[in-house]
Amino acid sequence: MSTTLPWFNAAFPLYLAPMAGVSDKIFRQICKRYGADVLVTEFVSAEGIFRRNERTRQYLDFDDRERPLGVQLFGANPAHMAQAAKQVVDWVGPDFIDLNFGCPVNKVVAKNGGSALLKDCPTLSSVAKAVVRAVAPLPVTAKIRIGWDANSINAVRVAEILQECGIAALAVHGRTRAQGYSGEADWRVIGEVAEAVTIPVIGNGDLFSAQEVARRRTETKIAGVMIGRAAMSAPWIFRQIKYYLVTGEPLPAPELSERWNVIIEHCRRHADDWGDEEQAIRSMRAHLMAYSKNFPEAKALREKFQHVSAVAEIEDIAEAHQRASREWLLPNASPLRPGCPPGRKRARTCRQMAHGSTQHVELQSDSVIINS
Numbered sequence: 001m002s003t004t005l006p007w008f009n010a011a012f013p014l015y016l017a018p019m020a021g022v023s024d025k026i027f028r029q030i031c032k033r034y035g036a037d038v039l040v041t042e043f044v045s046a047e048g049i050f051r052r053n054e055r056t057r058q059y060l061d062f063d064d065r066e067r068p069l070g071v072q073l074f075g076a077n078p079a080h081m082a083q084a085a086k087q088v089v090d091w092v093g094p095d096f097i098d099l100n101f102g103c104p105v106n107k108v109v110a111k112n113g114g115s116a117l118l119k120d121c122p123t124l125s126s127v128a129k130a131v132v133r134a135v136a137p138l139p140v141t142a143k144i145r146i147g148w149d150a151n152s153i154n155a156v157r158v159a160e161i162l163q164e165c166g167i168a169a170l171a172v173h174g175r176t177r178a179q180g181y182s183g184e185a186d187w188r189v190i191g192e193v194a195e196a197v198t199i200p201v202i203g204n205g206d207l208f209s210a211q212e213v214a215r216r217r218t219e220t221k222i223a224g225v226m227i228g229r230a231a232m233s234a235p236w237i238f239r240q241i242k243y244y245l246v247t248g249e250p251l252p253a254p255e256l257s258e259r260w261n262v263i264i265e266h267c268r269r270h271a272d273d274w275g276d277e278e279q280a281i282r283s284m285r286a287h288l289m290a291y292s293k294n295f296p297e298a299k300a301l302r303e304k305f306q307h308v309s310a311v312a313e314i315e316d317i318a319e320a321h322q323r324a325s326r327e328w329l330l331p332n333a334s335p336l337r338p339g340c341p342p343g344r345k346r347a348r349t350c351r352q353m354a355h356g357s358t359q360h361v362e363l364q365s366d367s368v369i370i371n372s
């Protein structure tokens with residue numbers, strides 16, 4: 001592997017995937033605290049930057065503690081992309097620019113952006129070359145899907161082209177554009193890309209546990225991984241992955257109280273940031289639904305989250321949920337105790353909640369220190 005990106009040197013970096021409407025500054029910082037090594041902004045329209053659109057400008061906001069951080073751009077006009085990238089570098093000074101060649105959304109592909117460029121390699125190449133030239137020596141990376149559809153899987157060819165254009169690293173989401181988020185990520189193709197090029201390849205798609213990351217790392221020549229949806233419901237997955245990669249032992253999810261603290265912190269900071277608390281909390285519902293995914297009594301929580309519009313309401317829900325869970329955990333509680341969560345999953349849920357970590361893991365930028 002040849003690289004100019006220091007976070008790949010003797011390390012296996014964990015990237016937080018760019019996710020529009022999700023991976024904003026607050027969420028990125030939470031993931032960073034739990035061990036995400038490299039962060040990427042939500043995708044930003046090059047045309048919006050080119051037109052100095054104020055809303056687009058806000059997506060670029062980040063804090064120094066998030067470094068190394070990349071700003072992801074999408075667009076299909078090489079000159080505009082180059083100018084937008086240069087503008088971003090002058091405005092906010094990211095550590096790298098990331099080019100989006102994977103977005104499946106109709107509005108984006110209709111303008112030949114995102115994954116549409118997988119079908120138009122000459123334009124993809126012109127965009128990549130123009131941006132690399134415009135921001136040099138700042139590194140430029142790219143994120144692709146494995147092809148447009150099942151009949152046109154061309155990730156290896158695209159990766160070779162991007163490498164020739166001077167792209168410094170490549171994230172590969174193992175789905176075609178036609179798949180959207182359905183089916184499974186094809187890790188065989190990700191592995192072929194990692195074999196074919198010398199730049200670091202970051203594997204992405206359906207990584208929901210530390211064990212899966214370890215398996216993919218062993219099976220392919222990927223130089224790092226990128227985690228998306230799993231981090232939405234469990235930002236602590238980065239800590240779990242690092243712990244597992246170092247020790248070979250699974251690290252349980254944090255205790256319920258810590259998980260609630262993260263949710264409340266996220267909501268509070270989001271409300272502060274927006275100014276309008278009601279609007280802010282309503283806009284958090286997708287996050288709240290995701291967070292509740294691995295919680296005991298998740299269905300009841302999701303129903304409650306559908307109606308929240310204030311931080312205080314979430315704090316009340318958190319308190320009641322933790323109170324109830326303490327009752328479920330009373331040492332002599334019978335499995336049939338009315339307070340226990342009903343259903344087949346009861347025993348497992350109670351065990352999960354009882355799982356407190358006995359070890360403390362302290363994370364540094366690219367290493368893990370484990371204190372018993």
Ligand SMILES: Cc1cc2nc3c(=O)[nH]c(=O)nc-3n(C[C@H](O)[C@H](O)[C@H](O)COP(=O)(O)O)c2cc1C
Nearest residue numbers: 017018019020042043143173205206207227228229
């Ligand atoms: C809500 C959401 C928003 C996304 N937005 C972006 C984006 O702005 N740019 C991008 O390159 N990929 C985007 N993606 C794709 C993810 O970065 C990632 O490739 C995909 O979710 C597969 O990874 P996962 O299985 O770990 O979630 C988005 C995915 C989701 C679920």
